[in-house]
Amino acid sequence: MDKPLQTPPQETEGSNHVLYGSDLIAEALREQNFPYIALNPGASYRGLHDSLVNHLGNETPEIVTCMHEEHAVGIAQGYAKITDRALAVAVHSNVGLMHASMGIFNAWCDRTPMLVIGATGPFDAAKRRPWIEWIHTTVDQADMVRGYTKWDDQPASPEAAVEAIRRGVMLANTRPSGPVYVNLDVSVQEMEITERPELGDISQYPTPEDAEPPKAALEAALEILKTAKRPFIFCGRSSRSLEEWDDRIRLAEALGARTTTHMKLPAGFPTTHPAFIGETGWRLKGTLLEEIQAADAIIMLDWLDAGNTIKLAFPPGQERPPIIHVSNDFHIHRGWNMDYGGLPAVDVTIPTVTSTTVRALLEGLDAGPAKATHKGWDVPEVSGQGEIGLMDLARAFHHASRDREICITGRPLGWPQNANEITHPLGFLGHTGGGGLGAGPSIAVGAALGLRETGASRRAVAILGDGDYTMGLTAIWNAATLRLPVLFLIANNHSYYNDEDHQIKVARRRGRPEENAPIGQRMQGPDPDLAGLARSLGLEAPDPVTDLADLPGALTRALDRVAEGAAVVLDVRVRQEYIGQPMVELS
Known part of the structure; x- marks a missing residue:
């Protein structure tokens, strides 16, 4: 395998050094501690590309050269699935954004954060190169992905671009997470900076902490759960935190609850735990459906399409137990796509992330540490020969x-x-x-x-x-x-x-x-x-x-x-x- 490209030396500012708008933008990416920026090269962000390589030395972020913009976005999505943090992506002009749009939609539906940097030819027509910068300049370019991004901006100065990146990363990483899009005019990237602006310290722009559950809703949920004999927990969206994972186990054990997870969502509960009934998709059937219908209380922890799941388990007119719905996903429900699913008919709504709610429920229940013994599955070995099923x-x-x-x-x-x-x-x-x-x-x-x-x-x-x-x-x-x-x-x-x-x-x-x-x-x-x-x-x-x-x-x-x-x-x-x-x- 060939050796990777050598990291070029980082440029140092001296008396003859000229600072460009894209240098400030590259520094804004560095202050976010992005280890990488995934991209497919494009002339619309040639200024930023130069700054990443020659001003920053191709370090923090390091360029990951991809063969397609959709792959660049997919890499950022996979990275966020592990880290719960945004990674930077760059896509070329309107054509690169169109290539990337499927990946951005995936990330949106997956509630994974990322910062997508776009670019456009000069919005000032007098500055456009013939033909190429005309076809690569689009009015309101972000409109192509606005239906499935949390926020977008097209800053008109380098200083505004730095603020856009700071705001965008904060919004992307705030749960419910999702992609954001910041579009950079070529002219903004290539603008000479005569005096370095004072932009403040990045520590003054933190990602907001997850909200705690409202007191009244929490008390109503605890009142239901303290008298429940057969509660059931739908373990839906959550972070990759091991502490949150352990908290869900403690909650199930404290309640004596049965649990399920969704095949479309990341792991939400150990499949080898005695409380676990099995995975499900949108179809509810067999023992799983029987356990849901036999429950005397239900907790839905940011479940995917909770509204239609409730309808499938308890058709209209059928008696059902009280349902506690924990989710703040409604904050980013939009009109362009129906990825939010059916409107849940519930008895208690707790409008925040599952981690803070589960922790508060554990305190209210005075729950102890996890103690159930996990047991591996007994699966027959494969044997014989012939075709493979x-x-x-x-x-x-x-x-x-x-x-x-x-x-x-x-x-x-x-x-x-x-x-x-x-x-x-x-x-x-x-x-x-x-x-x-x-x-x-x-x-x-x-x-x-x-x-x-x-x-x-x-x-x-x-x-x-x-x-x-x-x-x-x-x-x-x-x-x-x-x-x-x-x-x-x-x-x-x-x-x-x-x-x-x-x-x-x-x-x-x-x-x-x-x-x-x-x-x-x-x-x-x-x-x-x-x-x-x-x-x-x-x-x-x-x-x-x-x-x-x-x-x-x-x-x-x-x-x-x-x-x-x-x-x-x-x-x-x-x-x-x-x-x-x-x-x-x-x-």
Whole structure:
């Protein structure tokens, strides 16, 4: 592997030194302690790029050169999923923002913070270069992403740009978190600064602390919970804090509650705890639904689409227990997209983040330390030979990974429920947020970067479908350039199978041939060489696994190499199918 570019010496200010607007902007990024800025190069922020390299010396932040703007945003999303903090991204003009927009939407739906720096040709038409700076100058450029960002600005001076970055980072990191967009005019970047302005100290612009729960609402919740005999907790959005994780365990144990987590959200509760009933998506069924309907009190901790979950569990007219809803997500509900879900019909609303509420509930309940014993799952070993099913892959992965510290950055559609022992808040990072295909590879790179930056010993593992992998393929190059240990495990069925499954159901309803469902859905003729593509981008990739007998050994070897520091792609050929039952039945 080639050596990384050498860090250039940082420029020092002297009597002949000329300071530019972009130098102040670069310094504003440095004072936020951004370790990296992910970008795909673009002339609209040529001034900022020069300042990052020649004024700051390509340190704090260091440039991560990406092959696509959407990958740059995905890396920032994955990083934030680990650290709960924004990373900086730069996207080129209107065209770069359009490329990045899918990733920004994913981050918005995922409630992950990031600072997206955009740029535009000179808004003063007299200063535009012919053609290129005309097509790359857009009136109200931020309008393209305003429906799915927390805030945006187009500052008209370097000083205003510094304030915009300070405000933007503060807003991005304040929960409910999300992306912000700051658009820089080329003229502002290239403006000469004759006298360095006094901008104040960054410590005077902190991120606000999370609000404490209102007293009356907290007392109402405690009154319900102190008399409950069979409470149920929906463990939804939360940070990656181990302290918050332990608090949720203490709350469940203090109440004698049963719990569930959402397959689309990062880990919210240990899957091996006796209180845990199982994972769920938007469908509620089986033992899980029975436990919810048998509950005499329900707590929803910032649950994804709480309103529709309540309707599914308790249809209108059906008797239901009192419901306590803890969330401040309503602060960023917008009219452009309906990612907020249904309006929850609840009995007590606590309008803040779950961490402060859970802590206050524990104090009100006089709860002691956690004490339940966790128990590993009894999962059959895979054996035999022949084709590989998705359940085979899940079981084999369980056994190959169960004694390792890993961080599952994502799982494909159709993956069985209750298929992973998750015992730490970094054990699973949830879904892409907005359902944008192609985000999985870049999110995994960002997560691996975040794990390294925070000193975590865990290794990132992205379990991806082949469609997600191929659409976001070139993002894995950054795993090689950054020397990140990460496993991309591809459940390769040669199909965009979610749509194939839809076509099967449509044909069945209409009485038409189901065998035509694969038409226009399969990636065949020829089959893409996923391993070969990975090797061409600098990663290790053994030959595809096509026989069940070879699967356990291949998984073990791949995980061993990642533990040793390698970036690996493992292509596992699986049947076209979805798994409709959990890997482990919990009760």
